[in-house]
């Protein structure tokens with residue numbers, strides 16, 4: 621199968637959360653919610669879902685996700701590559717914040733796959749304004765999953781609700797944010813005006829707290845379907861353009877970039 625390149629930004633916004641005063645130190649956690657190390661039916665669209673817990677501090681980390689899916693037995697067989705550029709995301713509107721991608725090229729295809737994902741974040745030091753020193757941290761993880769006809773369809777609720785599957789902390793990163801520094805020249809930090817200062821300590825991950833409920837799963841699925849329908853030709857029922865009124869699709873000029881902000885859902889998180 622020829623490689624497909626898909627630069628994808630899919631931001632998902634859930635019910636608004638009230639602005640809370642920031643206290644430090646604070647833990648921010650990034651989890652891979654889906655897929656897990658498990659076996660799924662090879663659906664037309666397989667979601668790739670990351671959660672950011674304590675999202676109101678996410679912007680200060682300037683997170684970027686990238687993932688590549690290859691065959692487990694032949695790493696040159698690349699299925700999908702995606703970049704989730706969250707430069708313009710408004711993280712503070714929901715907690716957890718879900719960053720979304722998908723795999724559209726395993727429809728009906730059985731096999732074993734590696735999802736290699738990387739997370740890039742900032743780590744600042746010095747003092748606020750012009751002298752702030754912006755460091756970067758890149759972390760990579762591989763997750764193996766299998767597709768097999770007749771097995772469970774991809775299910776975000778089941779994958780994240782079951783303690784035995786959600787609790788694998790290998791797919792989580794934690795950040796101990798001890799404060800933030802102002803970035804005077806925001807162009808140096810993707811337009812962000814505040815940059816996290818990180819302790820070397822790594823708090824214990826709590827990935828089960830990023831569980832996806834039924835309503836969130838339905839919205840994530842709708843957002844992925846809507847975006848995939850705009851860019852690929854997946855073998856799924858696509859929404860008519862009028863029925864996607866709850867969402868707003870923003871296309872950016874970059875050839876590979878799609879930005880979808882899903883707004884106006886009125887339910888809340890329990891975190």
Ligand SMILES: *[C@@H]1O[C@H](CO)[C@@H](O)[C@H](O)[C@H]1NC(C)=O
Nearest residue numbers: 656657658762763764765790
């Ligand atoms: C994935 O799960 C299988 C069986 O559940 C296990 O044997 C294997 O070691 C796991 N692989 C990874 C990379 O965790």
Ligand SMILES: *[C@@H]1O[C@H](CO)[C@@H](O)[C@H](O)[C@H]1NC(C)=O
Nearest residue numbers: 629705706707708872877879
């Ligand atoms: C973010 O927004 C700016 C200004 O609207 C735009 O120029 C840029 O392309 C956007 N970036 C992404 C990755 O969507």
Ligand SMILES: *[C@@H]1O[C@H](CO)[C@@H](O)[C@H](O)[C@H]1NC(C)=O
Nearest residue numbers: 662727728729730768769770
């Ligand atoms: C799996 O199902 C698809 C159709 O959904 C079919 O094309 C494919 O041949 C099946 N694979 C195997 C190994 O049976």
Ligand SMILES: *[C@@H]1O[C@H](CO)[C@@H](O)[C@H](O)[C@H]1NC(C)=O
Nearest residue numbers: 781782783784787826828829
């Ligand atoms: C799952 O974990 C939660 C908290 O992490 C706990 O309250 C619950 O009892 C666990 N359930 C099972 C079945 O282990």
Ligand SMILES: *[C@@H]1O[C@H](CO)[C@@H](O)[C@H](O)[C@H]1NC(C)=O
Nearest residue numbers: 743744745755757818819820
């Ligand atoms: C962040 O940077 C500081 C020094 O600038 C370093 O001491 C600390 O270990 C870094 N934190 C992480 C999580 O990399």
Ligand SMILES: *[C@@H]1O[C@H](CO)[C@@H](O)[C@H](O)[C@H]1NC(C)=O
Nearest residue numbers: 645796798819821822823824
């Ligand atoms: C976070 O870092 C601060 C300062 O280094 C430390 O006092 C605190 O125990 C750390 N918290 C966690 C959860 O690691």
Ligand SMILES: *[C@@H]1O[C@H](CO)[C@@H](O)[C@H](O)[C@H]1NC(C)=O
Nearest residue numbers: 664727728729854855856857
């Ligand atoms: C498309 O979906 C329909 C209904 O699920 C199925 O019957 C058909 O085999 C699928 N086609 C392909 C090419 O996967």
